[in-house]
Amino acid sequence: MPKVTAEHKENRRQAILDAAQAVFVEKGYQLATIDEIAARGGLSVGALYRYFPTKSDMMLTLLEERLGRTPELFRRLTMHAEGAWQRLSLCVDLFVLALRVRHPGTGRLLLVAWGEALQDRTARLGLQRRFSDLLGYMKSVVEEGIASGEFRPDADPSALAALLVSLADGVTLSWSIATPGVDVRRMRGTVLGMLRAYLVQSRSGEE
Amino acid sequence: MPKVTAEHKENRRQAILDAAQAVFVEKGYQLATIDEIAARGGLSVGALYRYFPTKSDMMLTLLEERLGRTPELFRRLTMHAEGAWQRLSLCVDLFVLALRVRHPGTGRLLLVAWGEALQDRTARLGLQRRFSDLLGYMKSVVEEGIASGEFRPDADPSALAALLVSLADGVTLSWSIATPGVDVRRMRGTVLGMLRAYLVQSRSGEE
């Protein structure tokens, strides 16, 4: 097939990324073989190298295109919430939904990426950026709540944001390993209860 | 050296485990080579195999002996606390201390173990057990607080415990990757504030 449409090339690229993600998630980065990725992507090893220069590059692309866009996604999907508290609880719900329904394989990909980040500087920078972006967003939500008087004024937006993002990562982790005894729905209730108790200023005599 | 003391053998064994941990933490499990572990342990490849049958076995031993004992350690070190709240906050402080001072390399080892758990069933079981044990302990602390009237009676011990353990794992993770903008000490303050606000029954007119 010579001189093929740009659409065809993009489809192939995505098919390769799908295959790579599947194999990475199943075997981990190091044990994933190019042969298997090629086979699952429906093309030969040689053809695969017309799309990605190295195996490492496939991982980094996945990190950028499928993990790195989380912060932007959260920002967009919580845009229309009214008030900081609604936005904050929507974040929690979006996370739970993503974990349980929308992107169940992404958690494992994240874990694989973390493992590689110990060696691969670029992967580490990518994950740090993802973390920082998420942190920045959560921080802005808390700051908004403080400014509007919804939240207690002495809350530490930076620490609270780091806490929430770390919690999300930790839950993703135990979820990936399928640890028994973790009921995400009940955890949702508890975390919202804690946030409300700590953060929300009760205008006297409500609720 | 023939017929050598049991102490000598144990020293060697620990030296090998130290070396293995160092190399695993530095390179990750798959990229860590037996040659390097042997070199750092101060013996030859052949000798190393008199102590551990496989590379995988070194990892599993580390998981069992250096990661799996965390629950027991927490249980012991918080034994003398008076009351559930004191015990709970002591747990938080112990975690922060361990992360920052006592065992800074252990976090990375945990991350490596997690990555391997995706493939290695035994490693997965080991980590699940560790998680379950930690969960069980935290759960018992919360239950103690509810029973004594210190904590709000409608708290969900299981969900709260899962939340705290997941949070600890998440913080360990971001700490391992050295994510900037994470101030563990300020996070400690915030998490204690949240727990107190949510959990502790304010006997009317105290504090």
Place this chain on the structure above:
DNA sequence: TGTTATAATGAGCGAGCGCTCACTTTCCTA
């Protein structure tokens, strides 16, 4: 339909790694 540029193929190269085993060294015992 003949031409051409490009996509696709897959056997094989070269390097690396876990593990073995024939051999050497060292300490304990009698």
Place this chain on the structure above:
DNA sequence: TAGGAAAGTGAGCGCTCGCTCATTATAACA
């Protein structure tokens, strides 16, 4: 101090895997 048992050595075997490249197949165009 001679003998033996156990500790230690390290070159190399067998295998895997990322990546290449000479070759083939194919879609667009004249």
